[in-house]
Amino acid sequence: TDGKRLLEGVSALQMEIRKHRKDGIEDMAGKESFYFPPGAGTALAQMQERLQLMIKRLAGNIPYWTFRRLEEMEELFGWFLKNDKRYILFLQQDSRGHLTFMAVNREIPKYLDATLWSRGFPAILTSGTLKAGNGFARTRQMTGLEKETGVRECVAESPFCYQENCLLYIPEHLKPRKKGSREEAEQLAGQIRDLVCSTYGHTLVLFTSYTLMGNVQQLLRDQIPFPMVQVWRNSQEEIARFKKMENAVLFAAGSCWEGVDFPGDRVSLLIIIRLPFPVPDPVSDAEKAKYPDLHSYIQAEVIPTMQKKLRQGFGRAIRTETDTCTVAILDPRAAPGGRYHRAALDALPKMNMTQDIKDVEHFIRAVKGAEYFFA
Numbered sequence: 001t002d003g004k005r006l007l008e009g010v011s012a013l014q015m016e017i018r019k020h021r022k023d024g025i026e027d028m029a030g031k032e033s034f035y036f037p038p039g040a041g042t043a044l045a046q047m048q049e050r051l052q053l054m055i056k057r058l059a060g061n062i063p064y065w066t067f068r069r070l071e072e073m074e075e076l077f078g079w080f081l082k083n084d085k086r087y088i089l090f091l092q093q094d095s096r097g098h099l100t101f102m103a104v105n106r107e108i109p110k111y112l113d114a115t116l117w118s119r120g121f122p123a124i125l126t127s128g129t130l131k132a133g134n135g136f137a138r139t140r141q142m143t144g145l146e147k148e149t150g151v152r153e154c155v156a157e158s159p160f161c162y163q164e165n166c167l168l169y170i171p172e173h174l175k176p177r178k179k180g181s182r183e184e185a186e187q188l189a190g191q192i193r194d195l196v197c198s199t200y201g202h203t204l205v206l207f208t209s210y211t212l213m214g215n216v217q218q219l220l221r222d223q224i225p226f227p228m229v230q231v232w233r234n235s236q237e238e239i240a241r242f243k244k245m246e247n248a249v250l251f252a253a254g255s256c257w258e259g260v261d262f263p264g265d266r267v268s269l270l271i272i273i274r275l276p277f278p279v280p281d282p283v284s285d286a287e288k289a290k291y292p293d294l295h296s297y298i299q300a301e302v303i304p305t306m307q308k309k310l311r312q313g314f315g316r317a318i319r320t321e322t323d324t325c326t327v328a329i330l331d332p333r334a335a336p337g338g339r340y341h342r343a344a345l346d347a348l349p350k351m352n353m354t355q356d357i358k359d360v361e362h363f364i365r366a367v368k369g370a371e372y373f374f375a
Helices: 002-020 038-058 064-082 108-115 137-143 182-198 210-220 236-244 282-288 294-314 341-347 357-367 370-374
Strands: 032-034 087-093 099-105 166-169 203-206 228-230 249-252 269-272 325-329 352-354
Touching: 002 038, 032 282, 038 064, 064 087, 064 099, 087 282, 099 282, 108 137, 137 294, 166 357, 182 203, 182 210, 182 269, 182 325, 182 357, 210 228, 210 249, 228 236, 236 249, 269 294, 282 294, 294 341, 325 357
Parallel strands: 166 325, 166 352, 203 249, 203 269, 228 249, 269 325
Antiparallel strands: 032 087, 087 099
16 A cells, blocks of 8 residues: 555655656757756655655565655655755656656765875776877876875776777768758768678767767668668667677667677668767756866866766777778768867877778778688
């Protein structure tokens, strides 16, 4: 009975939030992030009161883990009602329409300093994405190490020979198009078609928008002589199906920028549609408020975040020391002379670069065996 009442209360609260909310913001994974609408405060207070009564009644009669989750939910609702400034408070809606109350602590660097750095504990921080661009400034900021003097930094270079095994292609004469327009989709479809035919399939195409991915795939339906697979929100079944094919083309977005593994010739062409800049959300709004102007914020936070994501996406290309792959970036902002050309190159390992698609075909024919073209 208590569980049924709780679900009824949650449903009523979600309906009240949707009634009062403004338009959300679509991010790379197709979700929405938005602030809690003040008009739904009464419904939230009623839900918190219902939880408090339930917690008192159930104490000692249910498993401790379940009891603690109810307590945490009640506490979280309290933060929203008080607009607790220690946290960035917002809601996220997933593809099924379910809402999640989010509280991001603003004081993590301070906590790390108090519990670790100032107490002299030795620590090693290691990850493939700690470095952004040419340094660790962003990581120092996020972990509270900005003012620490005893920090030593080290970069372990990759064992992969990118100069011989990888070619970076950034086409010339790409015209900036309005985001989401048919002209943008048509331009990208033409580039993808020519690249895929140059490498005989074996392609992973990474998008930052599911809508654009669907539009481009529709345009290419009858233009590519290879099987095409689309991954919607990291469908493991479609990824497994792609891995069983010899020379297919996989269209993906969201979480496929990291954590998927295609060693060997399965992915011999990686196409990155847009530089993966973070989409504005309540967390980035709070970070932006720390800076005197927009330019400072972009340089200190937006570009380093993009560089880390770009490096993660690039990592899908070369997975072993014998892999060979062409990486294409189709964002005009990454082209020579583009606003973020230098930032994009700084995020990637040193390798040969071309603006001529003929070089892509020559490279693939030089590094692949005859069996690659007859699979």
